[in-house]
Amino acid sequence: MLLAHATLVRGAAFLGSGLQPNGGDPVAIGGTLATKVVGNGLRELDRFLNLLVDEVAVLAAGDIIDTVAFARRRNTAGKIAMIRRSMGLPHPDHERLRAMGRTRDCLFHCGGVVRRASYAGTRTMIAGWPPGTAAAKAPGLVLQLGDRLEVTPLDLARACQFYHDIADTIVADTKIFIGWIEFPASSGYIGNAIVACDGL
Structure with missing residues (x-):
């Protein structure tokens, strides 16, 4: 779990x-394929978040969830909702996770044009981040069908911080x-020993 978390954190820092x-400090990603990148x-x-949730499922819900079938699921928002339900926790960022999914599909598959x-x-499509300099947790940017989604360095940094924050919370x-x-x-050779109680 910790390795999966560290991988996501590094990826979020790099992309952000x-x-x-x-x-x-965030800079714009240039080039003709910037939107697709x-x-x-x-x-x-x-995908990193999805893999982290798979690790969490094994640790926290392996007795009630078929973890093999669970790992095959690609809907990250749905998987997180399932895990949080199993732990009796709310899932307040579900809609934003879904909005992030539509946003990345718009960028990757449609060149940033809202389809x-x-x-x-x-x-209308609600993007995975708020407009301009609005507060980080403000409602997402609203675009009309046919609009082009322009991604600023701040937008990308906020999107990456969102993934980082979810990973930390999970x-x-x-x-x-x-x-x-x-x-x-206990020694310089062992380092920090991190043990889950149910594995003792």
Whole structure:
């Protein structure tokens, strides 16, 4: 679980900085394929989150969930909702996760042109991040069908921070749920011994 979390955190920092190897203030991703690159980067972050949730399922819900079948599921928002229900936790970011899915598909498959509405019978798509300099947790940017979704460095940084925050929350909640104990290092060779109580 910790390795999956660390992988997502590194990926979010890299993409959120505008693909700068050493991080730093966000910069724009240039080039003729920039939109597709951003879309693909967000797809990769979602995949990292999906794999993290698979690890959580084994630790926290292996006795009530078929973890093999669960790992084959690709709907990350749905998987997180299932895991949180099994732990008796709310899932407040479900709609934003779904909006992020539509946003990355728009970028990757449609070159940033809005082709699909968020809800049947409507003509608008809600993006996975708020407009402009609105608060980070403000309602998502609303676009009409046919509009082009332009991704600013701030937009991308916020999207990556969103994935980072969800990963942090899931790991913290899982540690509490399973009674995770972190022992201090006993020697320079062993390092931190991190053991889940149910594995003792």
